[in-house]
Amino acid sequence: MDVRRFPVPHIAHLARLDLSEEEIQRFEKQFASILSAFSALRELDLTGVEPLWTPVPHTLRLAKDQPDRPYDRNQMLEDAPDVFQFYLRLPSPLRSVRKKQ
């Protein structure tokens, strides 16, 4: 990837972030600097080095198939922005995309 041209508006749109022109320019500069730091790694000779999948030494722990008691509904809905008949109510995601454009 050309680090000088990190697609900030595209990524911002995917994350539904509304960035001003000024913010886009600022992030483009920051991303370029972050990514150029990584490009230093490309210069290393990695022949024969196994890929590192995780820096954590432990392996994945699996849970036994034993259900727990679910949480109380009212407690779980407490933080929801809007609730209608015990459903979470949200604006249509399609509508919010259209509004942006």
Added chain:
Amino acid sequence: MTAEFEPVIGLEIHVELATRRKMFCGCPNTYGKEPNTVVCPVCMGHPGTLPVPNEEAVARAVQLGLALGAEIHPFSLFFRKNYFYPDLPKGYQITQYSASILTGGSLQGVRIERANLEEETAKSYHTETGDVLLDYNRAGIPLLEIVTHPDIRSPEQARAFLEELRLLLIYLGISECDMEKGQLRVDANISVRPVGSGSFGTKVEIKNLNSFRSVEHALRYEWERQAALISSGGTVEQETRLWDEFQKETRPMRSKEEAEDYRYFMEPDLPPLQLSRTWLEEQRAHLPELPEQRRKRYREVYHLSDKVLEALIADPAYGRYFEQLAEGLSRPELAGNWVAVHVLRVLKAEHLSMEDFPLSPDQLRPLLRMIEEERISHSAAQEVFEEMLRTGRDAASIVEERGLEQVSSDASLLPVVRAVLDAHPEIVEKYRRGKTGVLGVLIGAVMKETRGRANPQKVRELLMRELETS
């Protein structure tokens, strides 16, 4: 038109795994509960929560892999598939992307490309005012995504493959595969190419396929549409189309407003999934008899006809019932026919599962034994069967009460046979002149005299013997 073009079809199947808890949290794996009653901070994507994969879901995937002859990867990874949609509370779905637990294997000659473990999304309902209502009970249920190679060459083959895969999943106990409950969902890819061509055409993805029948219909429609389009000089566009079950046609989905860009990256909350050789061997030991193995055994051991065989294979419970019923009968194929014809007719008419069938194999067996011993006729047996279902009484007492026992002994039948011959000298005469077809009239007369209780085979024998000797 379709004769000149062959379809090239691949399938993508999503199966909800029938585990007791969800994929990454402790919530029970349920269906049809009150909205948002089977949720917790993990499956609702609260910040700071961590996923812990369900061992049983991994085991189910591995069992399917063993059944398909797939390569099972003792080292696989989880990824985040990021997209912005409210049915994904975290803003991403955990899936396996390019480091699947299974690759390869095949079923009915269709090669499997891969199978990935992932998680269900929430169920969303769109209101008339344009809002979305969300029920997170389904969010986080374990899901297996199975992708085939484009090896399928007809809509019928696609359907047959899906039916066999469903059967396999049910035999393995991996999923109940109830399509009405969305436990098994299918998307299909189809392109067409001139017959004999080795290259691939532009493929179209079809969604909203709610039954195997709609898969077959939609593929046929799309095959014809693409063939007609190319024949008239047009080109197929790469797109996703929705199957309309009522209009029986596919229609382009509103085109996506942006190209798919899921920004996959490794799930930092989950280290690689590593499976030990011992654990994998344990899964192999848990494998039940699979549909194809059962077919082979039933053919070899019970000599069932193909039609009866397929009826019994359709549900593992049918086979279990049949095998118990057949035990101790000298003609097990009789048990096969009875389950396939009479028992299944009752189950279908009453919408019962095998477990709910009112008669146990031990209750039904004496009836079949009476048929075997020629003590009752087939038609009488059906009458007894209906009465058993209605009242739960045993076969023998119904047969006795209704006087349905078949008369087969010479001592009982010979006087009747002789009386009938004496009463119909003109028919006897015809028979002797070579019109042997009149024998049926005489058999009918004996049956009438005995009120249908005589063993027709025995009556025929006795009549012929008397006609030859007297």
